[in-house]
Amino acid sequence: MQLDVNDVSVTLARADIVKSVSLRVEDGRFVGLIGPNGCGKSTLLKSIYKVVQPSAGSVVLGGADVLRASPKTVARMMGVVGQFNELSFDFTVREMVMMGRTPHKKLLDADSAEDERLVEEALLTVGMLPMAGRSFLSLSGGEKQRVVLARALAQQPRFLVLDEPTNHLDIKYQLQILSLVKSLGIGVLAALHDLELAAAYCDHLYLVKQGRIYAEGPPRSVLTREIISEVFEVDCQIYENPVTGGLGIAYLESGPSAAAEAAAARAGS
């Protein structure tokens, strides 16, 4: 299922946070959204999953107008793992994941055997089946993150939106969850902070700076020393990882002055 974001702008508290952003995620592609803190990644994702109303533009998923469609219609197609998943009420892990089935049910429908099966399968996939009876609020950050992903999987989405899905996860689960998401073979748009992981898993990257798309393309064309220095204000060396063959980034020094010095040195050389 293909996602098209067309000239989307978002204004919050009179500030222009997202400025005429267009992007495309073709069916089956894993697309990363990267950029510094506060550049507007989460706000853009929220406008795609209908939590924030854009001031302009359109969002089209599988031919459907997401901004006009009902939340239930969108939830039948799109799974979401957002950044904050705190709840006021406590639910068990199993109940949380069962909520992923809601968009596929009618009001007051009981859970079917198929619902139960999908919930078990999703819990097994994220390694949380042994904790199915636990209270969600009692879980660690990483365990909660895996349960929220299981809920999105139980939803059987045809498109996934992930906002820093590896936040809180240790390295085993970071790798496992990204591999799992990739293996689903559906369109994925994920905000990611770890640039090496983004390079390893994403087919295509959009780099956001101050609410606009600053660069886009295959990871190797976006993650260059120049672009990282300009956008993240950190000097680095890009290399080919001799073990994995993937793109490696060695960060040299942080801070605006180091980046400015590096830029000046490059300009002078």
Ligand SMILES: Nc1ncnc2c1ncn2[C@@H]1O[C@H](COP(=O)(O)OP(=O)(O)OP(=O)(O)O)[C@@H](O)[C@H]1O
């Ligand atoms: N409801 C709001 N009202 C006013 N400003 C907001 C609101 N929500 C977000 N912002 C501001 O919009 C900007 C972009 O925030 P957003 O959360 O989209 O950034 P982000 O790229 O996801 O950042 P991070 O990497 O830190 O998660 C920030 O300056 C933030 O303070």
